[in-house]
Amino acid sequence: MSTTRLAYQYVVLRCVPRPDREEFVNVGVVLHCQGADYLDAAWSVDRDRLRALHPGVDVDQVCEALAFVDLVCRGDERGGEAARQSLGQRFGFLKAPRSTVLQPGPVHGGVTDDPARQLEHLRERLVG
Numbered sequence: 001m002s003t004t005r006l007a008y009q010y011v012v013l014r015c016v017p018r019p020d021r022e023e024f025v026n027v028g029v030v031l032h033c034q035g036a037d038y039l040d041a042a043w044s045v046d047r048d049r050l051r052a053l054h055p056g057v058d059v060d061q062v063c064e065a066l067a068f069v070d071l072v073c074r075g076d077e078r079g080g081e082a083a084r085q086s087l088g089q090r091f092g093f094l095k096a097p098r099s100t101v102l103q104p105g106p107v108h109g110g111v112t113d114d115p116a117r118q119l120e121h122l123r124e125r126l127v128g
Contacts, residue, residue, distance in 0.1 A: 005111040006035035008118065011095045011104040012126050013043065013069065015062050017054035019099070025049055028066055029122045030073065030104070032091035033115040039087040040116065041069045041094075042123035057101070065102040069094060 013028035027050075028043030043066045047059045071079035072090050082093040095104045112118040 003113045008033040009109045014103050016103050017057040026127045030094050031119040036115050038115040039073050041073050042119050
């Protein structure tokens with residue numbers, strides 16, 4: 001039995017409430033696998049942990065930003081122009097650094113035979 005191994009790339013999404021302090025909490029992962037025509041995000045927000053890092057963080061705004069990432073991944077029209085692009089271009093949009101409270105980390109890669117399962121594994125391992 002032969003299993004197809006597919007290359008993928010991912011970024012960890014970080015909540016950075018105060019960039020001047022260079023502190024962050026991992027809140028999500030975006031995974032793109034071109035060979036499987038796959039782009040998706042998985043996230044989890046620990047409100048208490050974010051507030052411990054910075055009591056003034058708007059956790060609802062962080063969740064809204066993560067929901068927007070979901071829209072872009074799915075190609076939902078509510079994701080705006082970015083959501084109308086190809087999967088690769090959408091991933092490029094999501095991995096681009098921004099000066100907001102939600103920021104992508106560096107791009108990493110690997111191989112998998114199941115991108116959805118790999119995404120969940122990365123979320124559990126890197127976000128909690």
